[in-house]
Amino acid sequence: GQNIDQPTEMTATEGAIVQINCTYQTSGFNGLFWYQQHAGEAPTFLSYNVLDGLEEKGRFSSFLSRSKGYSYLLLKELQMKDSASYLCAVKDSNYQLIWGAGTKLIIKP
Amino acid sequence: IAGITQAPTSQILAAGRRMTLRCTQDMRHNAMYWYRQDLGLGLRLIHYSNTAGTTGKGEVPDGYSVSRANTDDFPLTLASAVPSQTSVYFCASSDSGGGGRQDTQYFGPGTRLTVL
Numbered sequence: 001g002q003n004i005d006q007p008t009e010m011t012a013t014e015g016a017i018v019q020i021n022c023t024y025q026t027s028g029f030n031g032l033f034w035y036q037q038h039a040g041e042a043p044t045f046l047s048y049n050v051l052d053g054l055e056e057k058g059r060f061s062s063f064l065s066r067s068k069g070y071s072y073l074l075l076k077e078l079q080m081k082d083s084a085s086y087l088c089a090v091k092d093s094n095y096q097l098i099w100g101a102g103t104k105l106i107i108k109p
Numbered sequence: 110i111a112g113i114t115q116a117p118t119s120q121i122l123a124a125g126r127r128m129t130l131r132c133t134q135d136m137r138h139n140a141m142y143w144y145r146q147d148l149g150l151g152l153r154l155i156h157y158s159n160t161a162g163t164t165g166k167g168e169v170p171d172g173y174s175v176s177r178a179n180t181d182d183f184p185l186t187l188a189s190a191v192p193s194q195t196s197v198y199f200c201a202s203s204d205s206g207g208g209g210r211q212d213t214q215y216f217g218p219g220t221r222l223t224v225l
Binding site: 004031033041042043044045048050087089091095096097098099100101102 | 150151152153154167212214217218219
């Protein structure tokens, strides 16, 4: 079957750096997405990786290793507004998105 | 304002009743999707449409139906609601649908549905 694994919850301190991991086993691979979802709101797109390596976008970076079935989202200079759930999703061989359950990130002052 | 709208925002429904969740996008996206989101589970695809006039079944289609008469609208109907359909429902759209590589999906605000 297809599977996306992420930690359920993480806690970090304002101003610090946090890394959220995602491992996947899917039928085929056509890219990996990270979305942010604040409580009670819709998911919003953060990043997309299809080739191995690091993609940087301001305070957020996303890394992919296709051979290891692994990605991480790196958040730097954490702010209180970064408290949210972070969803990892992989596009499979049918170009359908398979979603992880999300990682709830709690930021403490 | 460009984006996706959903209606209603929330609804409490008696079991056995019929309910249609509405979704409209003004981005002229070809593809649209319906997901449900339950605590502890990832988003699960119910139905999708790669272009107006076509629809397909996702991971959890039973008990739901959709139609895509035009580009903008993609309603989701529960013919006879059951308590296990209590969930948050998100509609999403993307530019190209099946075959597109990145084809980022953009989400509506969601409908919180409770079936008693």
